[in-house]
Amino acid sequence: MVTSATGPVRVVLVDDHEMVIEGLKAMLASFHQRVVVVGQSVGAEDALRVITDLEPDIVLCDIRMQGISGLDLCRSMRGLAPERKVVLLSVYDDEQYLFQALRVGASGYLLKSISSDELVRQLELVHGGSTAIDPDMAVRAVDTAARMQRDEFWPGARQGLTQRESEIMSFMVTGLSNRGIATRLIISDETVKSHLRSIYRKLGVSDRTTAVATALREGIFQ
The missing domain is CATH 3.40.50.2300 (Response regulator)
Known part of the structure; x- marks a missing residue:
């Protein structure tokens, strides 16, 4: 002790x-x-x-x-x-x-x-x-760090997005609404909003449109 x-x-x-x-x-x-x-x-x-x-x-x-x-x-x-x-x-x-x-x-x-x-x-x-x-x-972090070093990870990992945030971001890029994302992932609307706030903070943006534009511009999603 x-x-x-x-x-x-x-x-x-x-x-x-x-x-x-x-x-x-x-x-x-x-x-x-x-x-x-x-x-x-x-x-x-x-x-x-x-x-x-x-x-x-x-x-x-x-x-x-x-x-x-x-x-x-x-x-x-x-x-x-x-x-x-x-x-x-x-x-x-x-x-x-x-x-x-x-x-x-x-x-x-x-x-x-x-x-x-x-x-x-x-x-x-x-x-x-x-x-x-x-x-x-x-x-798990040791394995994650190694995979990120080899570029064997999910889109947005290098921007700090978690795997779930990356998944939500991909739905945003396709134009899915918050309710649509919640239904697809079987989570609540509030949980989606919480993830969106985290995504905005990590990407340095303040709204959905700018987040999508940033993701496309930085090549997170094609």
């Missing part, structure tokens, strides 16, 4: 759902001698102030939030304090999200299905200088 010379690992929680924050606090409560939650922020808007005021050892943050994403928040925090350690939590076991997390300087990418004792162990490892990555994802 990694221990801190100054006591337990001090953590600030950031998520746009208070229920998730309370769940994480409950998970960590019985490990208070090893990890202690010193603060929280519901949503990213107030997170920088909270983190600056409390100066935690680690910020444990959801990767997907309304408005400012966990990736954006991590980038901002690292810009202000390069030594700040950020661990991103996600329900998405997609290697592309892991790559994005590492690119913005995150010290870890863990899934929300993680057990409480494993979460504590990973936070201690990060505090000790290690990088925390879900073990199954780490194995």
Whole structure:
């Protein structure tokens, strides 16, 4: 077990759902001698102030939030304090999200299905200088990186699009509506909209038409 010379690992929680924050606090409560939650922020808007005021050892943050994403928040925090350690939590076991997390300087990418004792162990490892990555994802990421290097991957991978985002982008190029995409992929309209927001952000655009034009111009889809 990694221990801190100054006591337990001090953590600030950031998520746009208070229920998730309370769940994480409950998970960590019985490990208070090893990890202690010193603060929280519901949503990213107030997170920088909270983190600056409390100066935690680690910020444990959801990767997907309304408005400012966990990736954006991590980038901002690292810009202000390069030594700040950020661990991103996600329900998405997609290697592309892991790559994005590492690119913005995150010290870890863990899934929300993680057990409480494993979460504590990973936070201690990060505090000790290690990088925390879900073990199954780490194995797949090595293969993904090799395939990307050989150009053996899906369209848009090099632009950071996940496989599902690439699939949605291909339907957009053919002119399929959000409802049509949702029906084809058997997902909700809101899930499609969430993916579209991520696609726009990664391509640096703000609307559907420009996204399609960018995809065609950059040769993502012919």
